[in-house]
Amino acid sequence: MTGARGKTIVLWSIVWFNLIALSLPTIIILGASFTSGDIVRFPPDGLSLKWYARLWLLDDFKDAFLRTLYVSVICTIVSIPAGTLAALALTRYRIRFRTAIQVYLLLPFTIPLVVSGLGMMIVFGEVRILGQLWPVGIGLCCINLPFMMWAVSATVNALDNNLENAAANCGAPPLQAFLTVTLPAVMPGVITGALLMFILAFNEFLVSLFLTDARIVTLPVSIYNSIRSVITPDLAAVSVVYIVIALFAVWLLDRLVGLELFLKSK
Amino acid sequence: MSSSDTPSFQYPLSWRILDRAESVAGLWPGRWSSLTGYLFLVPALLLVFVLVIGLVYIFDYSLHELDLSTYRLKDAFSLVNYQAALKSVTYRIVVLRSLGASAIVTLITMVLAFPYAYVMVRTRSSFTRKFLLISLFLPFFIGQVVRAYGWLIILGKEGLLNTFITSLGLPPVKLIYNYPAVILGLVQYMLPFAVLLLAPAVTSISEDIELASEGLGANWVQTFRHVVLPLARPGLIGAGVVVFTLTLTDFAMPEILGGGTTDFIANSIYDGFFQISNPGLGAALSMILVTLGSVIVTVVFFLAGTGTLVSTEGTP
Numbered sequence: 336m337t338g339a340r341g342k343t344i345v346l347w348s349i350v351w352f353n354l355i356a357l358s359l360p361t362i363i364i365l366g367a368s369f370t371s372g373d374i375v376r377f378p379p380d381g382l383s384l385k386w387y388a389r390l391w392l393l394d395d396f397k398d399a400f401l402r403t404l405y406v407s408v409i410c411t412i413v414s415i416p417a418g419t420l421a422a423l424a425l426t427r428y429r430i431r432f433r434t435a436i437q438v439y440l441l442l443p444f445t446i447p448l449v450v451s452g453l454g455m456m457i458v459f460g461e462v463r464i465l466g467q468l469w470p471v472g473i474g475l476c477c478i479n480l481p482f483m484m485w486a487v488s489a490t491v492n493a494l495d496n497n498l499e500n501a502a503a504n505c506g507a508p509p510l511q512a513f514l515t516v517t518l519p520a521v522m523p524g525v526i527t528g529a530l531l532m533f534i535l536a537f538n539e540f541l542v543s544l545f546l547t548d549a550r551i552v553t554l555p556v557s558i559y560n561s562i563r564s565v566i567t568p569d570l571a572a573v574s575v576v577y578i579v580i581a582l583f584a585v586w587l588l589d590r591l592v593g594l595e596l597f598l599k600s601k
Numbered sequence: 602m603s604s605s606d607t608p609s610f611q612y613p614l615s616w617r618i619l620d621r622a623e624s625v626a627g628l629w630p631g632r633w634s635s636l637t638g639y640l641f642l643v644p645a646l647l648l649v650f651v652l653v654i655g656l657v658y659i660f661d662y663s664l665h666e667l668d669l670s671t672y673r674l675k676d677a678f679s680l681v682n683y684q685a686a687l688k689s690v691t692y693r694i695v696v697l698r699s700l701g702a703s704a705i706v707t708l709i710t711m712v713l714a715f716p717y718a719y720v721m722v723r724t725r726s727s728f729t730r731k732f733l734l735i736s737l738f739l740p741f742f743i744g745q746v747v748r749a750y751g752w753l754i755i756l757g758k759e760g761l762l763n764t765f766i767t768s769l770g771l772p773p774v775k776l777i778y779n780y781p782a783v784i785l786g787l788v789q790y791m792l793p794f795a796v797l798l799l800a801p802a803v804t805s806i807s808e809d810i811e812l813a814s815e816g817l818g819a820n821w822v823q824t825f826r827h828v829v830l831p832l833a834r835p836g837l838i839g840a841g842v843v844v845f846t847l848t849l850t851d852f853a854m855p856e857i858l859g860g861g862t863t864d865f866i867a868n869s870i871y872d873g874f875f876q877i878s879n880p881g882l883g884a885a886l887s888m889i890l891v892t893l894g895s896v897i898v899t900v901v902f903f904l905a906g907t908g909t910l911v912s913t914e915g916t917p
Contacts, residue, residue, distance in 0.1 A: 337820035349716040350733070356713075356789050357740050360751020363761060367754055375754055377764040413648070421645035428638025436642065442649050446656060447850035447894060449867040450887045453874065454655015457662075477648045484645070509634075510626040511619060538744030541852050541867075559746050562753065562857060571754070574747045581742035585735055594734040597797055598722055600805035 361578055368571035375568055386572040395557070396573060402468060403537055403554040409472025410479070410536035411529050417476070418483025418532075419525055423517070425484075426491040443478045451478050452545035459546065471546045471553070475536040482535065486528030487521055489599075494520045523592045530591075534584045538577070656891070662884035674881050682885035692869060692886065696893070699865040702780075703848040706787045710844050711837065713788070714795035719829070721796070722803040741793035749857040752786050753777060756858075778860035786854040791847060795840045802836020803829075838905050846894050866890045 368387070372380030390396055421440060424430060443451065455474045459465040498520065502512040518525075540555040547553055552560070554573070561570050588594060612620075629637070665674035666681040686692050721733040740748060755761045756776040763773045776782060806829060814824040830837070852867035864872070866886060873883025 337822050339821070342821040346716045346720050349713060350720050353713050353717050353792060354733075354736050356785075357736055357792060359755060360748050360789070361740065361743060363754050364747070364751045374759075376759050377761050413644075417644035417648055420641035424638040424641035428641065429635065430638050430642070436646075440645055440649055442652055445846075445895070445898070446652055447846075447867065447887075447890050449850060449852055449870050450659060450891055451652050451655060453870070453883070453887065454652060454659050456655075457658045458651060458655045461658075473648070473651070477651050480645060480648055508623050508626075510623050514619070534742050538742070538747075540744055540746045555744050555746050558750065559853070559857070562746070562750055570750065574750055577743050577747045578739075581739055584742050585738045588738070589731075589735075594731065594738060597734070598730075598800045598804050600801040 364571050364574045365578065367568055368575045370568050370571075373567070375571065386568045387575075389569060390572050390576075393569075396554075399552055399554045399557045400576070402551060405468060406472040406475065406543075406553055407533050407536040409469055410475040411533045413473060413476045414480055414483045414532045415525060415529050418480055418528055419487050419521065421480075422484040422487035422491060422524075423521070426488050427517075440484065441481055444481050448478060448541050452542040455542070456545040465546070466548055466551065468551050471543060471551070472536070474542055474546050475539050476532070478539070478542055479532055479535050482531045483528035486531060487524040489596075490521045490524030523596070526591050527588065527596070530584060530588055534581070537580065659884045659887050662880050663888050665881050667879045667881050672878060682881045683889075685882060686885045686889060695864050695866055695869050696889075698780075698863065699849055700893075702784060702787065702865065703845045705784055706791060706848045707841050707845045709784070709788050710791045710795045711841055714792055714799055714840065715830075715833070715837070717792070718796045718799035718803050722800055723808070737793050737796055740789070741797075745790055745853045746857070748790060749786055749853060752782070752789075752858060756782055777858060778862050780859075780863050782858040783855050783863050786858045787848050787851060790851075790854060791844045794847065795844050798840035798843060799833065799836045802833045802839075806832045835906065838901065842898055842901055846898060849894060849897075850890060866893075 366379070367375045369382050369384070370376075370379035371383035371385060425433060425437065425440075430436060446454075452474075455470075455477065456465060459470050459474070464470045494517070498516050499512055502516045503509075507515065538555060540559060543553050543556050544559070547556055554576075558570060558573060561567075561573075585594070611617075629640075662674060663682050664678050664680070665676070666679045667673075668675045717733065717737075721730055721737075724730050724733075753760070757763070758773065758775075758777075760776070762776060767773050810828060810832070811824055814828045815821070819827070849865075850867055851865060852871065855863050855865040855868055859868075867890070870883050870886045870890065873886055874880050
């Protein structure tokens with residue numbers, strides 16, 4: 336087991352175990368959503384698309400879906416400038432107390448989500464915006480912002496300082512140099528970050544649970560509420576919506592920046 | 602076509618827009634240019650400040666006792682909530698259960714994630730690499746609730762595994778609403794985080810060093826133990842800290858797969874606010890969780906270094 340063959344066997348057995356653990360829930364949900372029976376059981380009672388057909392008739396689902404989309408778009412739109420500019424400031428500009436600011440900007444990751452969620456629920460309640468939909472998007476942006484900054488800083492570090500100097504030397508005023516040299520150079524980071532922000536906002540459950548109520552419930556919270564009662568195939572069909580969106584996001588990320596980007600060492 | 606009074610030449614629209622923007626930007630005085638970086642930081646600082654105010658509010662809540670006659674928090678400061686939280690046997694069990702789960706989940710996740718990251722980085726086949734990456738990102742992009750739901754279908758009373766067991770003529774086994782189910786769900790949830798944090802660390806280890814080790818007669822287990830793992834230490838620490846703290850503060854998995862039998866701290870906080878309607882007690886538990894997490898992370902960083910989490914790069 337200590338030879339080269341042993342290494343392959345041991346490592347790949349663990350990898351296969353991981354692959355099964357990672358994909359089993361997804362595959363099972365896909366399977367369960369196509370059953371023709373009224374409950375999820377094995378083997379399924381038969382194949383049908385009736386749960387998908389029923390999905391489109393459910394106004395509750397459609398509304399929750401659209402609300403989730405709205406919230407995720409707000410989160411992404413706010414986080415693109417906020418995260419990109421902060422990452423540029425920390426990597427390209429002379430900033431005093433840089434380390435302190437970095438630690439501060441990592442607070443969204445160090446404060447537990449349950450505490451952030453409750454805190455924002457209280458703050459939003461105090462300024463009387465709790466119960467509206469747009470603050471949920473802002474809240475999701477607050478808790479995931481480091482992802483955006485991380486994605487942009489990863490590309491800024493690869494950007495050559497001299498490019499901006501060259502632009503200035505050629506007579507480009509600061510804004511033009513920023514828009515035509517700096518921004519295009521960090522674009523892969525901005526795209527990666529924006530995609531992460533969108534998909535994480537679309538999935539975020541705990542903070543959404545605190546910031547929404549029955550009138551403005553979003554999809555992850557509504558799935559959670561339905562899980563508590565009884566397991567029916569319509570819930571599996573709703574979950575498949577998530578699987579499809581995740582597939583699309585992975586494809587998009589791979590097309591735009593390449594998944595191999597995440598393997599690079601800094 | 603063109604009459605004599607319209608100019609025959611115009612700069613392109615994008616140039617004119619840029620000029621206009623440039624003149625607006627010119628309003629920012631040149632001698633303030635050293636402040637531009639700080640200006641860029643303002644939106645992010647404000648967004649994070651929302652969380653800071655929230656934390657301050659929770660700290661304030663935790664210092665006020667619940668008035669049982671009005672169900673509001675009293676005006677007077679007191680440490681009653683902390684005393685109640687620290688004396689309670691229930692909460693002590695919850696804290697120990699969360700800490701234990703964090704340790705177990707971190708250990709299992711690292712053992713599973715490191716080989717995955719290693720194979721993914723070292724494989725010669727770009728197809729294998731892509732396949733492993735996609736298998737990792739797909740669940741990462743499917744939320745915790747949906748994944749927990751998938752596990753419910755597999756482990757439930759009439760789920761996949763129990764159908765299989767009963768078809769063999771055996772009695773059904775209770776596979777959900779217990780500690781192992783929560784651990785399983787959490788490990789599966791943490792795997793993508795751990796692998797994505799470990800992969801850059803593996804990439805930074807030169808393959809030549811491994812070849813040198815093997816050339817000197819070490820087998821792969823010895824190479825792993827004495828060369829690869831020590832070199833990957835910063836990545837292992839970073840990933841370990843992230844997995845540990847994410848598990849310690851998790852809510853959804855213990856709630857959905859534990860079914861109320863295996864509450865973590867976050868579940869107790871939620872119940873404090875919404876079940877027993879005592880925001881003061883919930884807030885005190887929140888502060889205990891924040892303190893616990895910070896102390897553990899600080900101790901790990903002090904003993905083992907900050908790993909890959911705090912970057913010292915990017916200084917201009």
